[in-house]
Amino acid sequence: MNKATVFSIKRFAVHDGDGIRTTLFLKGCPLRCRWCHNPEGLSSKPALAYFPDKCINCGACVQACPAAAHQIDKDGRHVYLREKCVACGKCEAVCLGNALTFYGRIMTVDEVLPLLLEDKDFYGDTGGVTLSGGECLVFPDFCLELAKRLLDFGVKTNIDTSGAVPYGAIKPLLPYVDTFLYDIKAIDNDVHIHCTGASNRQILENIKRLCDDGARVEVRVPYVPDFNDNQIEKIADFLSALPITAVRVLPYHNLSGSKYAALGMAIKPPERPPTHEEIEAAKDTFKTYGIKVL
Template identity: 40%
Template sequence: MKKGTIINIQKYSVHDGPGIRTTVFFKGCPLNCWWCHNPETQNKRHQIMFFKERCKGCGICIKRCPENAIKIIDGYPIIDNNKCTLCSKCADFCPNDAREYVGKDLTSKEVMDEVMKDEMFYEDSGGGVTFSGGEPMLHVDFIDEILDECREKEVHTTLDTSGYASWESFDKIRDRIDLFLYDLKVMDKEKHKKYIGVDNTLILSNLKKLSKHGHNIFLRMPIVVGVNDDDKNIDDSIEFISKLNVLQVNLLPYHKMGMEKYKRLDMEYKLTGDEKPSDEYMNKLKEKFERAGIKVKIGG
C-alpha cells in the first residue's frame, strides 16, 4: 500500500468544493508562487517550523537533539539543517510548542478511514473529499488508490490543482474526479515564470484537454496587485476562458495570512503584503467577466 506525505486533513471545509468536505493537504509542489499562503506544502520533505514568539530559551531542544544540530544564536536555538535528520525530538519535547513537525506519511487506508468519519455530513450536504496541497498531482499513484474506494462508497471527489503535471498523470485519474478546482494565475508565459517559477505551457494545455473532455471545472484566479491585475492579463484571461467549457470562475483577492509562516520556515517572502485589491476593483472585475458571459464569484 502506497504512502503519501500529508500536512493536514481538514474537517468541515466549505470552500474547497460543494457541500461539507474533508480536505486532504499533500506536501510538495513544483511551483513557487510569490503569494503562496501554505509555504509549508512547497517542500516534499518533512520540515520543522519554529515559532520564535513562543520560545522561552530553555534549551531543552538542544539537550534532546541527538545530532547536536541546535545551537543558540542571538538568544534563540537555531537548527543547522545540514546536521538535522528531522527526528522531531526538538518538537516533541518543547514545553512551549515553539517547534512544529510538518508532514506525516500515511497510507491510503489511513487517509480514507479519516475521510469516512464524516460520511454523514457528505450525504446531507452533497459534500465529499478534496485533494489539495501543495500539488496533489505529485502523489497521483497514492490518490489513484483512494479514488477507487471513493467510487465504491459514492464519495464526491474534488481535485484542487495548479495543473502543472503530465497529461498522463491527469489521464490516469480524471475519470474518477467529479470536480476540478483549477488554478489560472498569469497568462503571459514570462511573467508566469517570474512569479510562479515555471512557464504556463503545460498548465494551459492540460486545462484545454480537461475542458475538451467535458470535465466539471471551477477556475480559480488569485488577483494580486502589481502581478496579474493589469488590463492585459485580465483581457487575455477572459479571451482564453471564453473558449473553454468551465462551470465557474472564482476570483480570489490576495491576502497575506501565510506571511508569518515564511519566517517560521526561514523562507523569503517576496511580496510586501500590500497587494490586496480593493473591493471596488474586485466588483468591477466580476462585472467584466459577466459581460463576457462567464459565471463568476468573488472568493470561494
C-alpha cells in the same frame, strides 16, 4: 501501497468545492508562486517550522532532538540550529509553547483513508474530500487510489491542482473525480514565468484537454496586485471559450510572511492585498465574458 507526503488535513472546509469537505494537503509543488500562502507545501521534503515569538524557552525540545538542533544558550534562551535538523519530527510533540510545527508525514492510502472517512456523515450529497497541496498530483498514483477507495464508500473527491503536471497524471482520475479546482494565474507566458518561475503552456493545454474530456472544472484565479492583475481580462477571454462551471477569484492575503521565516525561507511575499473594489472589478470582468462567478 501508494504513499504521499501529507502536511495538513483541514476539516469542515467550505471553500474547497461544493458542500462541507475535508481537505488533504500533500507536500511538493512544481511552481514557485511569489504569493504562495502555503509555503510549507512547496518542497516535497518534510520540514520543521519554528515560530520564535511563541517559544517559552522551556527546553523540552533539547531533550527530544537526536541531532542537537535545539539548544539553550548561556542566557537561558532557546536557539534552533536549522542546519542540524534531520526532520525527524520528534520535537513537535514535546513543545510546550506550540512554537514548533512539523510539516510532512509520509503516509499510505490505508493510513489516510480512515482519517478522511471520520467526517463522512458531514459530507452529505454535495460535500466530500478535496485533495490539495502543494500540488497533489505530484503523487498521481496515491491520488488515484485514494479517489477510487473513497468512491467505494460513496465519498466524492475534488482535485485542487495548478495543472502543472503531465496530462498523464490527470486523465486516469477522470472517472473518479467530481470536480477539478483548477488554478489559472496568467495567460501571458512571460508574466506567468515572472510570477511562478515556470511556463504556463502545459497548464493552458491541460485545462483544454480536461474540458474536451468532459471533466467538471471550476477555475480559481488568484488576484495579486502588481503581479497578475493585468491578466484578468485575458484569463476571462481564454476561459470564455471553455465549458467550465464557474470562476472563483481568490484575493491575495499577506498573512504567510511569518510562515516563510519560520521555515527558514528568505522569501518576502507581496505586501499589498487587493482592495474590495479591485476584486469586484475582476468579478465583473468575468461576468462580462458570460462566466459564472462564485
